Amino acid sequence: METDEFNPQRLLAELRALDEHPRIEAKQARDIGSSVMQSVCAFANEPGLGGGYLLLGVREPDDEHEQFWLEGVHNPDTLLNTLQVNCRDQFEAPVPVRGKTVILEGKRLLAVFVPELAPAAKPCVFKGKFDSKNKRKTGVWRRGLNGDYECAQGDLEPIILAKLGSGFEQVVLDDAEWDDLDPDAIALYRKLRAQVRPHAEELQADDPDMLRALNLVKRIEGRWLPNVAGLLMLGKPLALRRLLPSxxxxxxxxxxxxxxxxxxxxxxxxxxxxxxxxxxxxxxxxxxxxxxxxxxQLHEGETQRSDxxxxxxxxxxxxxxxxxxxxxxxxxxxxxxxxxxxxxxxxxxxxxxxxxxxxxxxxxxxxxxxxxxxxxxxxxxxxxxxxxxxxxxxxxxxxxxxxxxxxxxxxxxxxxxxxxxQLLGEQQLAWLQQFRHLTLSDDEAKALILAKETGAVDNAALRAVTGLDTLAASQVLGKLHHQRKCLVKGGAGPATYYQLAGWQALPLLAAPGANTSELGENTSELGENTSELGANTSELPPLLLERIAELTPKARKDKLWPVILWLCATRPYKADELASLLNRKITPLKTSHLSKLRDQQGLLDYLHPEVVNHPEQAYRTTAAGISWLQQQGITI
Structure with a gap:
């Protein structure tokens, strides 16, 4: 069923406004090559994305164009027919794409919608995918922060579990035992449940049967073993530390x-x-x-206040x-x-x-x-x-x-x-008086207050407090950046954020009678670029410097990961600093290594975990990462 969202003109405007978009991919597409088919596979597989859109005939910004620009396609019907044939023939199960051709800015644009497949139909897999060593890859692609990527086996796990109608909470971990459940926590469940429904059926059963009814344990080879949900709900603290350390x-x-x-x-x-x-x-x-x-509060007729x-x-x-x-x-x-x-x-x-x-x-x-x-x-x-x-x-x-x-x-x-x-309380309205000559709209005022209160504002946050859609929120932020000069832009694509420009990062003015004892804030570094590309390495341990010098451009993760973790254990490092020190391109470094060390392995964490798009975002080695280094013979 076609939706209002499948509007090629709007999709192009949204892509231009955001630079990059998780659900929109621009392709030059003079033919239907591997890059287009990989994006189809990724959109069809990515859980929760709801599918995505290909804009064929659109090229990325270059020296002559400041934004995505239309080159156009000369044979849209042939391209769409080839794409649909490929979606039937190249995957182990067909992907039902649909297309629409429009003329924009005097050029033909082919827009294609790729639906997310139902869990039972996933994963979308390329047929017979082999690498140069004749070793089979997964043949499954997903969307990542920096575009499409081919899954490792770990990336397939959520897709397979969803296909089976299960989830990670129902997995039984290796080494999990019945004794990992806390009898006092089980008794607490019985007490809390009895307060809600004293005669609940499961309360009449013994512990194993009750937990089985709650789907918190499974019987494997004659033994009752807790699944992840059982451990989370009723596990002993030491068992949680051992089996689910994060x-x-x-x-x-x-x-x-x-x-x-x-x-x-x-x-x-x-x-x-x-x-x-x-x-x-x-x-x-x-x-x-x-x-x-x-x-x-002191209610009428009462002599004692209530806090x-x-x-x-x-x-x-x-x-x-x-x-x-x-x-x-x-x-x-x-x-x-x-x-x-x-x-x-x-x-x-x-x-x-x-x-x-x-x-x-x-x-x-x-x-x-x-x-x-x-x-x-x-x-x-x-x-x-x-x-x-x-x-x-x-x-x-x-x-x-x-x-x-x-x-x-x-x-x-x-x-x-x-x-x-209140987002627009007395203090905030007083602070906004410095912008009165700009005659701000309510949405613009809310964007500035969010940037003031939280340090940065992005498209998602502005949508949350205004009810605007993605494109409208982007237009508000763009106007405050380009025309009003109130915000400065950082990041790129989905990671774009905006901060207050240094000239107007003034403190909030206290409203009459307000208690501002806790409202101090440090704005001395707003707009400051603290990047240290080409950082001074003289303070790094000599053995670490040797490891860095030994790295080759194609060094595998067994050589590269210890160096990354060792560096980030000495102090937090930004992605661009690591790329400079390790002589690597930032995008593949983040996609293939930093994101996996953080999201999949838990060995790295953000310096600013509460604001993913923080302008001074950096990576630091976690306690688990320090322990991992020690297992490799590296003592920090």
Whole structure:
């Protein structure tokens, strides 16, 4: 079924506005070659992307063109026919693409929609894919941050699990045992469930049968073994550390409104939570609430005041439950909760399975249905999709701004930001007076406030607070950048972000009677370029310098990865710094090595994990990475 979104003129405008787009691929396409077919395969396979669009006859910016430009195609009917034949003949199962030819700017443009295949039809696989050594590759392509890439076996796992109607939460890990379950946590489930439904059927069964009914254990070779969901819900802390080392929640308290790079002054406090979810959720919720500003109410006829957290308790509960329930547990990355002086940020691996525009609509799409079902049984979660709508309503009733949700499919990240004030409150309106000569629209004002409060604003964040679509949000940001000169642009493509231009990064003016004791912020580095390409290597260990010198241009990961981790253990390194030191191109370095070390292996992490597109983003070696280096005989 064709949608309004399949509009070639709009697709071209959106591609030009964003430079790169996860769902739009421009191709010169004088013929249907391997590059086009790889993109078809990637769009058909990428989970949650909803398919994608090929614009044939469009070329990338070059020395003579500042944006994507139309070269046109001379034989669109022949190209489309060849593409459709290839989609039947080159894949092990056909991909039903459809096309549309239009004339734009005096040139013929062929737009092609590639649907995402249903889970049962995946993966889309090229027939007989062999490399030069006659060793079979996967033949499966997916979309990545830097374009299409051929899957390794690990990249196929979520596609295969979805095909089987299963998920990672139902996997039984090697070395998992019944004794890894905490009897006290099992007893806690019985207690919580009885409070909700005293005569629930599963409460009448013994522990193995009850957990089997909840789909938290499986019987393998005569033994009851916990699956991932069982460990997450009821596992002993030591078992979680052994079997799921990255499954924890990090709570960080920051003084100010920006992530601080100085390790001596970075955190006011930090807490790590690693325990079964039945205990973790109430503990994390209580910790956040204890750290929230409070206000008091004195109702008519009462003699004692009642204190209430600034952010309603139910909003905090929903924020915590959403993060643990919808997290992608395949990714080796803890949930990060950061309490800044002006906001609370919650970041977890796992993009929203519901499109951004439908967040808050009734109905849930669950990544981890087993976890969701158990949390629903004990009244921790709801499964009807009303949680976000409830949060918005409660925050509005409390006089606070709606939450800012940012979901990034390719990056596989979801971020929720809860501002501790109205987006356009008195302080913010006073600060905006410096722009009164520009006669800002409401959307432009919100973009500037977001950039001020969080350090940067991107397309997704602006959409979240304005309701604009992708193209309209891009136009607002572009106008503030090109015409208004209020924002400076950083990053590129899907990683584009905007910061306040240095000339107007003035502090917020306090509203009359406002308490601003916590609202300090460091803006001294806004717009500053701290990149150290060609960095001074004199302070690096001699053995590390030898390893770097020994690297060849085609060095494999067994040689390259130890050097990357060793470097990032000495201090955080930006991607461009690493590319310069290692004499490599930045795009393949990020795609083939840095992203895998971070997302798949958990050996690297972002310096600024709460803002993926942070202008000073860098990589640092994790504790697991240090341990891995020690196993390689490298002591830091």
């Amino acid at each position: 499954v924890r929640v990090d709570y960080v308290r920051i003084q100010g409104t920006q992530w601080v790079e100085d390790p001596e002054q970075r955190f006011t406090s930090t807490l790590d939570f690693r325990e079964p979810l039945l205990r973790l959720i109430p503990r994390l919720e209580a910790t956040i609430l204890d750290d929230m500003p409070r206000h008091f 209430h957290p600034w952010v309603p308790q139910k909003v905090i509960r929903e924020a915590v439950v959403n993060a643990v329930m919808h997290r992608d547990y395949r990714v080796h990355q803890p949930i990060l909760v950061v309490r800044y002086s002006n906001r609370l940020e919650v970041r977890n691996a796992g993009y929203s399975l519901k499109p951004d525009m439908h967040l808050g609509d009734m109905g849930s799409v669950l990544r981890n249905p087993v976890l969701a079902s158990v949390l629903y049984d004990v009244d921790f979660a709801e499964t009807k999709g009303s949680g976000i709508r409830t949060m918005r309503r409660l925050l509005e009733q409390s006089g606070l701004s709606p939450p800012v949700f940012s979901s990034h499919t390719i990056e596989n990240q979801f971020t929720a930001i809860y501002l501790l004030h």
